[in-house]
Amino acid sequence: MKKLIVTLILIIPLILTGCWDKVEIEDRAFVMAIGIDTSNQAKNYVVTFQFPNVKQVSSAAGGGGGGGGQPNFSISEIGDTVFSASRHVSTRLDKRLFLGHTKAVILGKDVVSNRDKFLEVLDTLDRSYELSRKLRLLVTDGKAQDILLKNYKFDPDIGAYIDDIFKQYNRTSIFPNIDYNKITKSLHDTNGNAIIPVISAGKDELKIAGSAIIKNYRLAGWMSDGENMGYMWLMGFVKGGDITFDMPTTDGKEVKVPFNITNTVMKRQVTEQNGKIIYKLKYDVEGEVTEYSFQKHGEMFDTNVLSTMEKKADGVIEKMINESLKKFQKDLKVDMIGVGDYIEKYNPSLWSKVGPTWNEKFPDVVVEPIVTAHIRRIGLFR
Amino acid sequence: MIKNNDKISENQLSILLFTTMLGAGVLSLPADVAKAAGPNGLIVILLGGLVALIFARIISFVASKFPTETFVEYSEKIMTKPVSVLLTIFLIVYFLIFCSLNLRIFGEVAKSYLLNSTPIEVIMITLIFTSAYIVRYGIEPIARMSEILFPVMVIPTMIILLPALTDIDLSNFLPVLRISPLRLAKGILQTTYSFVGFEILYVIFPYIQLGNKLKKSINVSFFSIIFFYLYITFFTIGIFGYKETSVQLWPLLTVIKSINFPGFFIENLESLIMGIWTFAVFTSISAFHYAATLSLSKLIKAREHSYLVIPLVPVIYFMALIPESIVEVYRYASYATYLTLFFVIILPLLMWAIVKLRHGGER
Numbered sequence: 179m180k181k182l183i184v185t186l187i188l189i190i191p192l193i194l195t196g197c198w199d200k201v202e203i204e205d206r207a208f209v210m211a212i213g214i215d216t217s218n219q220a221k222n223y224v225v226t227f228q229f230p231n232v233k234q235v236s237s238a239a240g241g242g243g244g245g246g247g248q249p250n251f252s253i254s255e256i257g258d259t260v261f262s263a264s265r266h267v268s269t270r271l272d273k274r275l276f277l278g279h280t281k282a283v284i285l286g287k288d289v290v291s292n293r294d295k296f297l298e299v300l301d302t303l304d305r306s307y308e309l310s311r312k313l314r315l316l317v318t319d320g321k322a323q324d325i326l327l328k329n330y331k332f333d334p335d336i337g338a339y340i341d342d343i344f345k346q347y348n349r350t351s352i353f354p355n356i357d358y359n360k361i362t363k364s365l366h367d368t369n370g371n372a373i374i375p376v377i378s379a380g381k382d383e384l385k386i387a388g389s390a391i392i393k394n395y396r397l398a399g400w401m402s403d404g405e406n407m408g409y410m411w412l413m414g415f416v417k418g419g420d421i422t423f424d425m426p427t428t429d430g431k432e433v434k435v436p437f438n439i440t441n442t443v444m445k446r447q448v449t450e451q452n453g454k455i456i457y458k459l460k461y462d463v464e465g466e467v468t469e470y471s472f473q474k475h476g477e478m479f480d481t482n483v484l485s486t487m488e489k490k491a492d493g494v495i496e497k498m499i500n501e502s503l504k505k506f507q508k509d510l511k512v513d514m515i516g517v518g519d520y521i522e523k524y525n526p527s528l529w530s531k532v533g534p535t536w537n538e539k540f541p542d543v544v545v546e547p548i549v550t551a552h553i554r555r556i557g558l559f560r
Numbered sequence: 561m562i563k564n565n566d567k568i569s570e571n572q573l574s575i576l577l578f579t580t581m582l583g584a585g586v587l588s589l590p591a592d593v594a595k596a597a598g599p600n601g602l603i604v605i606l607l608g609g610l611v612a613l614i615f616a617r618i619i620s621f622v623a624s625k626f627p628t629e630t631f632v633e634y635s636e637k638i639m640t641k642p643v644s645v646l647l648t649i650f651l652i653v654y655f656l657i658f659c660s661l662n663l664r665i666f667g668e669v670a671k672s673y674l675l676n677s678t679p680i681e682v683i684m685i686t687l688i689f690t691s692a693y694i695v696r697y698g699i700e701p702i703a704r705m706s707e708i709l710f711p712v713m714v715i716p717t718m719i720i721l722l723p724a725l726t727d728i729d730l731s732n733f734l735p736v737l738r739i740s741p742l743r744l745a746k747g748i749l750q751t752t753y754s755f756v757g758f759e760i761l762y763v764i765f766p767y768i769q770l771g772n773k774l775k776k777s778i779n780v781s782f783f784s785i786i787f788f789y790l791y792i793t794f795f796t797i798g799i800f801g802y803k804e805t806s807v808q809l810w811p812l813l814t815v816i817k818s819i820n821f822p823g824f825f826i827e828n829l830e831s832l833i834m835g836i837w838t839f840a841v842f843t844s845i846s847a848f849h850y851a852a853t854l855s856l857s858k859l860i861k862a863r864e865h866s867y868l869v870i871p872l873v874p875v876i877y878f879m880a881l882i883p884e885s886i887v888e889v890y891r892y893a894s895y896a897t898y899l900t901l902f903f904v905i906i907l908p909l910l911m912w913a914i915v916k917l918r919h920g921g922e923r
Contacts, residue, residue, distance in 0.1 A: 198678040278828050307672045310828065311818035359799075359818045366804045523599075523734035 204232060207273040210250075210337030213322030214260060214299055215286035221256040222295070225263035226326045227275060228252045230335055250335055252326050260302045277308040281337035283315050283358070284322040284377060290390060290397040297395055304362060311359040314340050316377040317390040319400070324379060331382045340377065343386050351410050351419030351439075352403040353386050367519070370395040371512055373409065393512045401505070408502025411461070411495065411547075412515040414444035421498070423490040427471055437491045437551070439465040448517075448525050455532065455539070457517050459547045463495065466555035478556050491551040499547045513540040567769045572703040574777035574784075576847065577616075579706040580757035581785050582713070583658075583844030584665035587810040587837070588890075589754050589789060590796035594805040596747035599733050601793050601802065604744065608751025609786035616758040616778055618908040622915055623765045624774065631762040632858035638914050647907070648859050651762065654899050655852035656872070658756060659845050660880035661893055663688060666841040668886050669810065673830055684880055687838075691846040692873050695853060696866045699767045702846050709839045714788065716836055720829055721795045724819045728798035752904065753897050754789065755782070757844060759904065760851045763858075809886075849876065 213226035230250045253271060257263030264275055283303065290296050303309060318325055326336060347355040353375045364372040372392045378385050389406050391399045401409060410416045418439055425435045445460040467487060470478060477483055506514055518536050522529045532539045568576065593601035626634035631651060636644040666687060667680040675683060694701055737744075761778075768774070796811045799818065805811050816829050850865075853872055857865035883889040 198682075199675050311814060312820055363800055363804045366807060367801060523731045526735040526738040 201274055201276075205273055206232075206276045207251075207271065208232070208279045209275055209277050210280060210335055211282045211284065211326060211340070212277075212280060213284045213286070213326045214289055215321050215323050216288040216292065216295055217256050219256060221263075222258050223260055223263055223289075223299075224254055224256050224323060225260055226252055226254040226323045227264070227267060228326050228336055229273075229275075254323055254327075260299055277306065278310065280309055280313050282340040283309075283313055284325055285315070285317050285374075286322040287317065287319055287397070290317050290374075290392065293394070293396045296392075296397075300362070300365065300395075303358065311357075311362075313358045314344055315356075315358045315361050315374055316340065316386070317374045317397070318377050318379075320378075325377060325384070328379060329382070330384065336384070339384065340386065343384075348418035351407050351416045352388070353406060354389050354410060355415065365392070365395070368513070371514055373401075373514060376400065391510060391512070391514065393510060398510050398512065399505070401502075404498065405502050405505060408498040408500075409506075409515065411499045412459070412502060412506075414442070414446075416442050421491065421494050423487075423494045425470070425487060425490060428477070433471045435467060435487065435490075436469050437465050437487075437494075437553070438468050439463060440554070441465075446520055448521055448528070450528055454542070454544055455517075455521075455528070456544045456546065457520075459499075459545065461495070461547065461549045463491070463549060463551045464554055465491070465551065466557070467553055468557055470556075476560050479560055484553050484556075488551045488553055491553075492549040495549045495551070496547055499549075503545055507541045507543070507545075511537070511541050513537070517543055517545075566698045566700050567767055568700055568703040568764075569769055570771055570773045570777040572707060573764075573768055573774075574781035575706050575710050576699075576703045577758055577760075577778065577781035578785050579710060579713070579840070579843035580760055580847040581755050581781075581844075582788065582840045583757060584662040584669075584841050585754050585756070586789070586792065586840065587665075587669065587812045589751075590793045590805050590811040591808050592754070593747065593751055593793060594797055594802040594811075596750050597739060597744060598802045599735065599797070600737060600739055600744070600747075601797050601805075602733065602790055603737070604747040604751050605754075605789050605793055606786060607744075608748045609755060609782060609789070611748055612752045612755035612758065612904070613779065613782040615752075615904050615908050616755075616761060616782065617775065618912050619759070619761045620765075620774060620778055622908065622911045623761060624770070625915055626765070627770055628766050630764075630766060630854065630858050632855055635911070638911050638918075645859070648855055650899075651759075651903065652852050652855045652859070654759070654896075654903055655848045655855070656876055656879060657896050657899065659848035659852065660876045660882075661889070661896065662841050662845050662848070663876060664880040664883065664889050665893075666838070666845075667880070668889065669813075670834065670838070673813065674834055681881075684877060687842060687845065688849075688873055688877055691842065691849050692869050694846050695850045696869045698865075699764060699850060702843075702850055705846075706843050709843055713836050713839050717833065718791060720816065720819070720833065721791070723821055724795055724799060724815065727818075728795065729801070730798065732798055732801045749901075750897075753900050755785065756900055756904070757847065758782075760847055762903075763851050763854050 207227070207229040209227045209229045211228040213228075215224040215226075216222065217224045228250055231248055253267060255263045255267045255270070257266055264277075267275055285296075285299065288295075289299055303315075330336070332339070344355060344357075347353060354373050356373060356375060361372050361374055370393070374390045374392060375386055376388045376390055378387070387403045387406070389401045389409070390397055391401060407416070407419065416439060420436050420438050422434050422436050424432045426432050441464045443462040447458040447460075449456050449458070467478075503515075506512060513536065517540065518529075518533070522533065590601065593604050597604040622638075623631070623634065626637070632644070632648050635647055639647070663684050667684045670683050671678065671680050694705060792812055796815050797805050799815060800808070800811065808814050813830055813833065816833050819829060821829065849869070849872065853865045853868050856872070857868050862868060883892050
């Protein structure tokens with residue numbers, strides 16, 4: 179009897195040792211950014227993981243100065259799949275990779291250019307239990323590895339850095355504020371079309387501007403900063419940013435005037451006339467003029483100047499929208515601006531007619547943007 | 561034979577019903593309704609819930625004609641003895657199937673999200689033995705535990721989702737009702753399965769202190785669970801749209817993954833939801849486990865149900881391990897819905913008709 183009790187007491191701690199999955203925090207590598215490239219060797223992918231030097235971060239927080247070593251590490255590994263690469267990292271790293279805090283995934287150009295590889299990568303991301311859906315998915319016009327392996331001037335932690343840049347997207351509107359959640363939703367909804375922001379590396383800093391257009395799960399083209407803002411207008415995403423227009427002054431010269439957008443309201447409407455689909459967009463843009471001409475004091479209070487300025491701003495915005503439209507309707511022939519989605523939701527009877535052949539119908543849609551700008555403030559000078 | 565402290569009040573009944581219905585299915589519910597009815601998921605949940613409520617009321621009507629008897633005894637009076645024995649065996653199997661399905665899905669989710677290197681067997685054994693522990697003590701502790709866990713499950717889930725309110729695109733619910741009536745009816749029928757759990761009404765009547773609030777407490781439990789399901793589905797389809805929702809395995813967890821808690825230091829809220837969800841599964845499993853044990857003990861005329869609790873544990877455990885993969889789990893779950901069709905819709909109608917015919921003249 180005694181023996182039995184002793185045996186039980188010895189066995190119970192074996193069964194009830196708490197968590198089998200316990201990993202000490204210093205044995206974990208909290209991956210902040212992942213870069214995925216294709217490889218021209220036998221294996222398919224080169225995957226780069228970047229994680230902070232926890233030792234240094236914790237000693238800095240404790241005020242213990244120094245810490246020692248680099249602020250972060252990057253490690254690359256090749257593999258047949260992205261997942262196997264993440265596992266094979268353990269052959270050269272004494273820590274276990276943990277992807278729950280990953281902030282950014284950067285795809286190399288070769289990955290998005292190759293439909294099969296892009297689909298494989300997307301599926302890995304979609305099925306992952308660890309990866310958050312709040313992470314930022316970006317494309318680079320080169321190798322993702324190059325961006326992650328560099329040393330930068332400002333903030334070395336690329337994942338958090340990218341996330342912070344996105345937080346102030348509405349200061350410029352030149353890159354789309356789209357996270358992984360929205361990209362995968364767009365891909366599922368439209369069967370393979372999406373817009374992904376572009377990241378590029380300078381000598382010692384990073385830049386996020388413009389976007390990559392994905393059509394049928396493959397890279398179809400790039401959008402520059404300006405074109406990207408046109409896209410943002412079409413989607414009604416613009417809530418801030420600035421545009422510049424030329425303003426003739428009274429003495430016959432021209433000055434460049436910046437118009438700082440503070441808010442935008444977009445209204446949409448779809449009608450069908452003689453078999454043509456007309457998509458009307460109405461914008462009410464609010465903003466302020468922050469610069470005019472130093473010598474023209476008092477001129478701004480003349481309402482005519484302000485209304486001319488408003489018309490000029492309308493023209494610039496409409497031009498932006500039309501240029502972007504041309505890109506989608508004529509060059510790429512892909513509905514990335516949500517016209518189909520709008521018809522499906524608000525005019526289902528029309529959609530049941532045009533829906534099945536929407537890709538052929540989209541280039542013939544007549545889009546009519548009408549912009550009304552309102553200048554609310556002019557700064558501290560009369 | 562029935563002890564006084566083994567009775568639950570009608571208020572406890574409504575909470576017990578709520579926690580029993582809220583089980584493993586809540587994780588995949590938005591995907592099911594999105595697949596069945598596209599953007600009209602909310603309407604389908606509402607109507608499906610009302611349909612389930614009607615059948616719950618029919619079951620309770622039949623059962624309340626025999627307030628001191630469980631299904632085993634009164635089905636013998638309504639139909640004949642052989643039919644009754646056969647039906648009881650099926651009912652026990654039915655309870656065991658749902659118990660083991662819940663157990664397996666719980667194990668799968670917990671393993672993939674939280675405990676990657678813990679064997680699924682250990683996760684499941686822990687839960688089923690905890691359930692056995694409380695089931696041994698009868699219905700009153702189960703109901704009391706539901707009362708304690710109810711606010712712990714419902715309130716945090718509702719609060720966690722709130723920051724996502726800004727991500728909701730109301731146009732995802734458009735167009736309204738552009739769907740064929742046949743598809744809508746099918747969707748409603750399918751959603752009725754999400755309310756599985758109220759069948760415990762078949763057997764628990766002798767243990768309710770019947771007053772005059774029975775109908776009200778069944779209504780309350782149904783309307784609150786309809787509201788809870790609507791709330792969750794509103795967020796899921798509102799954020800993802802129905803196309804994206806329908807391709808996900810556990811959309812509720814994916815929604816949690818995509819929530820940005822503003823200025824919050826907790827990043828991965830899935831683990832929090834997992835903890836809450838463990839309670840939801842546990843309350844369902846213990847109720848099903850109890851119902852199966854009770855029916856079995858009545859069938860073999862055992863004096864106490866508590867002797868039969870432990871023998872059923874390995875049965876549930878091995879049933880839960882039958883499906884080879886998560887894909888098979890959901891395939892078996894869809895087979896089980898045929899049994900639901902029988903026990904939730906056909907059998908109540910049948911018994912109701914017989915009771916009406918026989919006892920109709922008495923009044």
